[in-house]
Amino acid sequence: MPVISSSRLALRAFSVINRPQPNYPGHVPLTFVERGALAVGSAVGSLLNPRRGDLIAALGEATATPYFIYRLRDAMLSSPTGRRILRDRPRITSETLSLPYLRSLPVNSVGRAYAAWLDREGVSPDTRSSVQYIDDEECAYVMQRYRECHDFYHAVTGLPTVVEGELALKAFEFLNTLIPMTGLSLFAVVRLKPTERERFFSLHMPWAVRNGLASEELINVYWEEVLERDVDELRAELGIERPPDLRELRRTMRLQRKREKERQAQEML
Structure with missing residues (x-):
């Protein structure tokens, strides 16, 4: 009788109806086929509806393994601050961050900018989904940390949550x-209006390429320790230029359209 190795038995045992024990609370082990189906389904769903945060989160987890999430974890391990974050395992929620305190900080501080951005966009730090589909427990935390820090990236850059702003940040x-997932999200550019698409490729895409390649790894920022710092100083330290003000650009465009309509109406009188 041929000898079957324990690893082959484990692989054979892992099926839809016979899953291994979860590696951490909330973990859902997936087969290779299930992971592929999750990636395709969440990609299509998030393209049809970019505001489905749950689908974007699932796409991020399904496509981050086996290589990319380990690369991000290793980037944290190579940084003294990143290693402290991995050791401390801080979470960013309305319970761990006092929003009233952040609102009381100086106007140009990181914490005040973060709280002001949350208030302006009508979002909460508690809206981020918990990681489920990444098998390695430490890498699951890395993905959770990236997910919870996303709003800080918005606050530091000033990019709003409209589709155009999300694409620039992605x-x-x-x-x-x-x-x-951040690269795949760019397929949603097809949903932009022609003027928005032209603006994205002429202004925000060059900014994203220039700064994404040159800036420090944001996963290694211990945001909880820089809340009182000046946001302009932190941005300069990280090597990030402030992008063109998208809200102001959109406001200017609306005013131009309004004036053009008024001018056309006057000419018809």
Whole structure:
């Protein structure tokens, strides 16, 4: 009788109806086929509806393994601050960060900019989904940390949550983190209006490429320790230029359209 190795038995045992024990609370082990189906399904769903955060989160986890999330974990291990974050395992929630305190900080501080951005966009630090589909427990935390820090990236850059702003930030994140989901999200550029698409490729895409390649790894920023720092100083330290003000650009474009309509109406009188 041929001898079957324990590893082959383990592989054979891992099926849809016979899964291994989870590696951490909330972990859902997936077969190779399931992971592929999750990646395709969440990619299509998030393209159809870019505001489905749950689908974007699933796409991020399904495509981050086996290489990319380990690369990001190793980037943290290569940094003294990154190693401290991995050791301390801080979480970013409304319980761990006092929003009233952040709102009381000086106007140009990191914490005040973060709280002001949350208030302006109507979002909360508690909206980030928990990681489920990454098998390695430490790498699952790395993905959770990236996910919870995303709003800090918005606050530091000033990019809003409209599709155009999210795409600009995702392009930046892709070059900074190499997480595939951030690059795949750029397919949503087809949803932009022609004027928005032209603006994205002429202004924000060059900014994202330039800064994503040159800036420090943002995963290694211990945001909880820089809340009182000046946001301009931190941005300069990280090597990030402030992108063109998208809200102001959109406001200017609306005013131009309004004036053009008024001018046309006057000419018809």
